[in-house]
Amino acid sequence: MGLRGQERLRLAVIYVCCAVVLIWALAPIYWVAVSSISTRQELYARPYKIWFPTQPTLASYQTIFTQGAKFRDGGFSPTADLMSSGLRNSVIISVASGAIVTLLATGAGYAFARMRFRGRNFIFLLIMLMLPLPIWVSLIALFFLMTRLQLLDTLLGLVLIFVTLLLPLAVWMMTTFVRDIPQEIQDAARVDGAGRWRLVYSIILPLARPGMVAVFLVAMLSTWNNFLIPLIFTRTDDSQPLTIVLTLFIGQYEVAWEDMSAAAVVTMLPPFLMALFFQRYLVRGLTMGAVK
Amino acid sequence: MKPFSRLNSDSLYIIVVLAPIVLLIALFIYYPALDTLGQSTTNRNLRIRRPPKQIGLDNYVKLLEDDEFWEVTGRSFLVVGLTLPLEMAVAFGIALLLNQRFPGRGVVRTLAILPWMLPGVVNGFLWGWLLNGEYGALNGFLYQFGLISEYQYWLRAPESQILWVAIVQTWTRYAFPTIILLAGLQSIPDDLFDSAKVDGANALARVRFITIPLLLPSFGIALVVEFIAAFQIFDVVWTLTAGSSAGGAMNPFTKTLMLYNYELVFRDLRVGLGAALSYIILLMSLAVGVIFVMRVYNQGVQEA
Numbered sequence: 001m002g003l004r005g006q007e008r009l010r011l012a013v014i015y016v017c018c019a020v021v022l023i024w025a026l027a028p029i030y031w032v033a034v035s036s037i038s039t040r041q042e043l044y045a046r047p048y049k050i051w052f053p054t055q056p057t058l059a060s061y062q063t064i065f066t067q068g069a070k071f072r073d074g075g076f077s078p079t080a081d082l083m084s085s086g087l088r089n090s091v092i093i094s095v096a097s098g099a100i101v102t103l104l105a106t107g108a109g110y111a112f113a114r115m116r117f118r119g120r121n122f123i124f125l126l127i128m129l130m131l132p133l134p135i136w137v138s139l140i141a142l143f144f145l146m147t148r149l150q151l152l153d154t155l156l157g158l159v160l161i162f163v164t165l166l167l168p169l170a171v172w173m174m175t176t177f178v179r180d181i182p183q184e185i186q187d188a189a190r191v192d193g194a195g196r197w198r199l200v201y202s203i204i205l206p207l208a209r210p211g212m213v214a215v216f217l218v219a220m221l222s223t224w225n226n227f228l229i230p231l232i233f234t235r236t237d238d239s240q241p242l243t244i245v246l247t248l249f250i251g252q253y254e255v256a257w258e259d260m261s262a263a264a265v266v267t268m269l270p271p272f273l274m275a276l277f278f279q280r281y282l283v284r285g286l287t288m289g290a291v292k
Numbered sequence: 293m294k295p296f297s298r299l300n301s302d303s304l305y306i307i308v309v310l311a312p313i314v315l316l317i318a319l320f321i322y323y324p325a326l327d328t329l330g331q332s333t334t335n336r337n338l339r340i341r342r343p344p345k346q347i348g349l350d351n352y353v354k355l356l357e358d359d360e361f362w363e364v365t366g367r368s369f370l371v372v373g374l375t376l377p378l379e380m381a382v383a384f385g386i387a388l389l390l391n392q393r394f395p396g397r398g399v400v401r402t403l404a405i406l407p408w409m410l411p412g413v414v415n416g417f418l419w420g421w422l423l424n425g426e427y428g429a430l431n432g433f434l435y436q437f438g439l440i441s442e443y444q445y446w447l448r449a450p451e452s453q454i455l456w457v458a459i460v461q462t463w464t465r466y467a468f469p470t471i472i473l474l475a476g477l478q479s480i481p482d483d484l485f486d487s488a489k490v491d492g493a494n495a496l497a498r499v500r501f502i503t504i505p506l507l508l509p510s511f512g513i514a515l516v517v518e519f520i521a522a523f524q525i526f527d528v529v530w531t532l533t534a535g536s537s538a539g540g541a542m543n544p545f546t547k548t549l550m551l552y553n554y555e556l557v558f559r560d561l562r563v564g565l566g567a568a569l570s571y572i573i574l575l576m577s578l579a580v581g582v583i584f585v586m587r588v589y590n591q592g593v594q595e596a
Contacts, residue, residue: 137571275410
């Protein structure tokens with residue numbers, strides 16, 4: 001066995017390991033996707049499972065978006081309405097929170113990275129101290145505050161909370177990002193007499209765009225995936241996002257696993273696609289600089 | 293004239309960009325945190341119509357004397373204790389694999405860290421369906437390959453529920469330590485391994501005496517972050533085993549601290565007691581949290 005043979009053996013071992021890792025990572029996702037396009041007969045077949053449906057069907061998706069009949073007695077909204085309102089609410093809060101927090105963090109990131117002012121370290125610490133704070137400490141009283149402000153069960157209330165909770169991550173990302181932009185470029189602009197606003201607007205913003213995209217994507221993903229905040233601060237389909245709707249379905253459809261699977265696929269599709277196509281951006285943000 | 297106007301524009305800039313942030317954080321985080329602290333010394337209970345009274349530290353004493361509190365706390369640490377070793381082992385294995393050079397590595401990496409980016413409630417649902425006793429895929433798979441002779445109810449016994457919670461938490465989170473360890477591995481210079489090879493160290497000895505010692509800082513970060521994540525576990529449990537979507541009773545066998553806190557405040561409406569619990573949880577996670585924030589703070593503000 002020569003070098004070529006050894007190399008071939010090494011690759012064979014590696015690919016076997018890769019197969020094991022990918023089965024571990026993807027099998028549950030694969031199975032819910034298959035469940036959502038299977039007919040009930042095949043899905044409930046026992047004892048032999050069919051690992052890919054012989055007649056793939058989108059009927060479950062049609063059911064959850066168009067039929068309102070299968071809701072539990074007790075005054076729940078019809079399934080179809082919940083699904084579309086959940087989708088709408090998830091999109092609105094994710095995009096709005098992402099956009100607002102990106103805007104705030106970019107301005108602040110520049111201030112922390114490039115300016116010296118009184119209270120700078122104190123304010124930075126105040127923001128970063130939120131990171132390890134178990135959120136419950138704030139949530140309990142925040143619930144009563146939101147009630148008084150009449151922001152309970154509103155999209156505006158959710159967006160305000162998400163923006164606040166995302167601030168430490170976003171500010172940290174933009175601060176480190178702006179700091180990596182070469183100082184000389186800014187100095188040149190200062191010599192030309194540009195004020196802070198013009199400097200930020202015409203020099204920093206274009207250069208910081210990749211950082212802003214990363215912040216926006218991370219913020220959107222975190223908001224879309226969040227469950228605890230809407231669990232506490234929403235009550236009706238006025239503001240319930242998909243993560244909440246999915247848990248309502250688990251109670252509603254007692255045994256309709258194919259329909260629940262379809263709802264789960266709809267809930268995880270945007271994060272899934274973002275993870276496939278924008279992973280580089282997301283990883284940088286989600287690891288908080290633990291990885292350069 | 294010029295320096296003066298520039299100073300002015302600087303102060304204006306700082307006020308405009310930082311004021312909304314400080315306002316949001318003060319109003320939505322720190323003020324409620326103080327308010328919760330205040331409520332933790334009252335007997336506020338929304339089920340009982342009476343003005344709340346100051347009762348000092350009674351809530352804290354009541355919790356610390358309560359068997360359920362210690363049971364739940366013990367369970368939270370059990371989840372952490374089961375999850376962290378499992379997660380580190382999985383992450384270390386995958387990191388070692390992804391550190392090899394082979395065609396297709398990028399694709400494998402992208403796919404291997406996918407579960408981390410999905411919603412926690414979906415992950416709990418995925419596994420609940422996979423483990424379903426009547427139609428679950430795990431049963432189907434094991435049966436088809438002759439590994440079990442009849443379908444099992446994987447989530448029936450209380451001990452197995454906790455074990456599966458740890459496994460699903462591992463599945464949700466292992467990508468993070470994988471990325472951290474992989475970055476650590478890639479920063480180890482190759483010549484270290486080469487000279488060890490020349491000295492006759494086999495692969496196992498090289499991992500044991502070079503890789504693991506040099507990776508200790510990476511393990512440290514990963515452990516801190518994953519400790520916080522596992523200690524505050526909520527979403528995954530909710531859909532996997534909590535069994536309480538529509539206001540029913542919460543499954544007591546997988547009730548961890550965060551679920552207990554939710555139950556006290558938003559189900560039982562015992563606001564004062566729940567507030568006290570949230571501060572006990574804060575104290576328990578403080579030590580680990582301080583390490584984390586110091587690290588982030590140092591990186592963000594002091595390296596210039």
